[in-house]
Amino acid sequence: MDLLLDVSGLPPPEPLERTLDALGGLAPGDRLLVRLGRQPYPLYDLLRRMGYRWEVTGEDGDWRILVEPESEPESGPEPEHRSGSPARS
Amino acid sequence: MVDTKGLSLDQAPPIDLPLRFFLTAPWFVVAAGLILAVQGEAAMASRWTPAALAATHLLAIGFLGQVLCGALLQLLPVIAGTPMPGVGLIATASNLCLSAGSAFLAVGFLGGAPLWLGAGALVSGVGFLTLLSGLLPALRRARGGPATLVAFRLGSVSLALTVLLGLTLAAGLLGWLTLPRFTDWVTAHLSWGLLGWVGLLIVGVAYQVVPLFHVTPAYPGWMAAGLAPSLFLALAAATLALWAGQGALADLALTVAALGFGSFAAVTLILQSRRSRPRLDATLVHWRLALAAMAVAGVAWWLDAPSGLLGVLILIGVGVGLPSGMLLKIVPFLCWFHLQSRWAASDRRDLRVPHMHQLLPERLARWHPPAHALALVLLCAGTLEPALVQPGALVLCASALWLVGLMAGAAWRYRRVSQALG
Numbered sequence: 001m002d003l004l005l006d007v008s009g010l011p012p013p014e015p016l017e018r019t020l021d022a023l024g025g026l027a028p029g030d031r032l033l034v035r036l037g038r039q040p041y042p043l044y045d046l047l048r049r050m051g052y053r054w055e056v057t058g059e060d061g062d063w064r065i066l067v068e069p070e071s072e073p074e075s076g077p078e079p080e081h082r083s084g085s086p087a088r089s
Numbered sequence: 090m091v092d093t094k095g096l097s098l099d100q101a102p103p104i105d106l107p108l109r110f111f112l113t114a115p116w117f118v119v120a121a122g123l124i125l126a127v128q129g130e131a132a133m134a135s136r137w138t139p140a141a142l143a144a145t146h147l148l149a150i151g152f153l154g155q156v157l158c159g160a161l162l163q164l165l166p167v168i169a170g171t172p173m174p175g176v177g178l179i180a181t182a183s184n185l186c187l188s189a190g191s192a193f194l195a196v197g198f199l200g201g202a203p204l205w206l207g208a209g210a211l212v213s214g215v216g217f218l219t220l221l222s223g224l225l226p227a228l229r230r231a232r233g234g235p236a237t238l239v240a241f242r243l244g245s246v247s248l249a250l251t252v253l254l255g256l257t258l259a260a261g262l263l264g265w266l267t268l269p270r271f272t273d274w275v276t277a278h279l280s281w282g283l284l285g286w287v288g289l290l291i292v293g294v295a296y297q298v299v300p301l302f303h304v305t306p307a308y309p310g311w312m313a314a315g316l317a318p319s320l321f322l323a324l325a326a327a328t329l330a331l332w333a334g335q336g337a338l339a340d341l342a343l344t345v346a347a348l349g350f351g352s353f354a355a356v357t358l359i360l361q362s363r364r365s366r367p368r369l370d371a372t373l374v375h376w377r378l379a380l381a382a383m384a385v386a387g388v389a390w391w392l393d394a395p396s397g398l399l400g401v402l403i404l405i406g407v408g409v410g411l412p413s414g415m416l417l418k419i420v421p422f423l424c425w426f427h428l429q430s431r432w433a434a435s436d437r438r439d440l441r442v443p444h445m446h447q448l449l450p451e452r453l454a455r456w457h458p459p460a461h462a463l464a465l466v467l468l469c470a471g472t473l474e475p476a477l478v479q480p481g482a483l484v485l486c487a488s489a490l491w492l493v494g495l496m497a498g499a500a501w502r503y504r505r506v507s508q509a510l511g
Contacts, residue, residue: 009365011304013425017444020429037304037365042426049433 001030002066008037016043023052023067031068037061100166102173104427104503106180110159111416112496113188117151118409118489120195125468125482130475132482133468136396143195148404149282150213151191156412157290158183158220160419161241164297165227168238179223186216203263210259214252221245236313240293243321247285254278277328283403284346285324289317291411292353302418303373305360312356320349347387354380370451374458375414382406382465397472405485406465413461413492420496421449424503431510440509449499457495460488 005022007015015036022032034040038060047054047067055066121144125132132140162180166173173179190213197205228242255278261268268274300307307313327342358380361373386402425445432442467481 009304011302011368013422013429013445016429017425038301046429046433049430 002033003030004033004035006035008035015040019043020046031066034065034067036063039063100170100172102162102166102176102180104423106176107159107163107423108500109180109184110155111420112493112500113184114152114155115489115493117147117191119486120151121147122482122486122489124195124199126479126486129479133397133472133475133478136400139198139201141397141400143198145400145404146194146198147191148408150187150194153287153408153412154187154217155184156416158187160294161224163423165224165231168231171230173223173227176223179219183216183220186212186219190216207259207263210255214256217248217252221249237293237296240289240296240317243317244286244289244293247281247289247321251278251282251286254281273331276331280324280327285321287408288350289320292317295357298415299357299360303361304364304366306363308356308360312353316349316353320346323349347390350383351387354383371454371458372414372418375410378458378462379407379411379414382410395472398469401465401468401472405468410461410465413457416492416496417449417454417457421445421499424448424499428503428506431507435510437510442506443502448502449495454495457488457491460484460491464488
């Protein structure tokens with residue numbers, strides 16, 4: 001199941017705080033779809049370090065980021081973009 | 090494909106380095122406040138009184154210089170996309186030199202001691218030039234945020250000019266140089282320092298932090314592209330006209346600069362009123378107070394108000410108020426971001442990183458802007474009614490101590506969680 005979290009319009013780092021809180025409570029097999037107005041650049045570094053993978057779609061003003069644990073089996077089509085491995089680049 | 094590389098702790102300096110500047114800086118506001126409180130009425134008689142000159146340099150170098158250094162050392166490596174080589178050494182040297190330099194200058198002005206003035210100018214100059222040695226290569230490499238970078242580059246040139254003019258003035262005071270029309274040199278030093286270095290840096294930082302932290306639309310393209318170069322050219326024209334003895338032309342150029350800062354204040358207030366989820370916090374109140382002080386300073390200059398009033402509005406209203414507001418946001422943000430990154434890389438999933446508002450609670454921070462505003466109003470009134478200088482200066486000390494307490498609290502909570510993370 002994809003859980004939707006709309007954090008658009010919130011000042012930093014609330015979108016990140018709420019996203020990380022939501023990830024902490026994510027049930028096995030679920031994915032988190034985060035909606036926000038700006039690219040959350042610091043989030044990607046955190047997700048990489050925590051072992052998540054992500055897929056980004058949208059444009060300025062309306063970004064959607066689908067996050068799931070790296071170890072989860074593929075449940076959908078191949079992500080449009082996958083960035084970062086647990087190792088530092 | 091969407092590029093999701095970007096902000097990473099790999100580029101940012103260790104948190105101790107910016108925190109060192111941020112935690113040192115408010116003590117110089119306390120020192121300036123104490124001087125004004127002790128000297129009282131005499132301090133504000135004109136901009137040339139020893140107490141006014143000492144307080145001005147404590148605020149401009151000890152507080153503003155340090156806050157801007159800390160912010161630049163943090164921000165530039167991220168914009169440039171690479172760490173700054175030797176950032177530890179640069180930060181340590183500039184922190185020490187700016188602290189010692191501004192203290193020496195204050196002693197020199199208060200005691201009428203040219204040797205202390207010379208030592209202060211030299212040590213402060215070394216501090217700023219050390220900072221520039223790290224900034225300039227990073228500014229050359231950086232590609233992101235062109236409007237901000239143009240403002241930072243022109244601000245850095247303004248800083249170099251301010252330092253050169255300051256060293257020249259010190260040489261004049263020591264009798265090593267003869268400076269005809271000494272006051273014109275002082276005006277140039279003051280203009281490049283406050284309007285050039287501080288003004289352009291505030292504009293450059295605002296292009297980044299106002300849309301980001303207040304979730305507003307971006308600054309209009311014409312302002313982002315044209316404001317910083319226009320302000321720089323206006324300052325250059327004013328300086329040249331002043332030295333050529335063309336006072337009317339210098340006034341015209343400074344009017345252009347005042348209109349530029351006035352339009353920046355107006356656009357920023359309009360942008361902040363168009364937030365999608367409005368919420369008033371201490372930082373936003375500080376922004377509004379500082380922009381109001383900037384606008385009042387412009388009108389006061391136009392009306393030929395006393396220089397003491399202009400100095401209080403620009404140095405304390407904008408120069409202390411705006412950075413204080415930024416610190417209330419930047420310090421807990423840095424603490425949170427460093428903790429979150431360390432937590433993400435650790436295996437301590439049993440621990441929770443405190444949210445930013447737990448690191449520096451808003452219920453405590455919200456008292457800082459009113460305290461600062463009270464100090465500003467009392468000190469402004471003190472230029473007309475000298476009996477108000479002393480209470481205003483004491484309130485300024487109290488608000489600076491409150492700022493230290495808030496930031497030290499965030500740093501202490503950071504250290505506690507950091508130790509738990511191992």
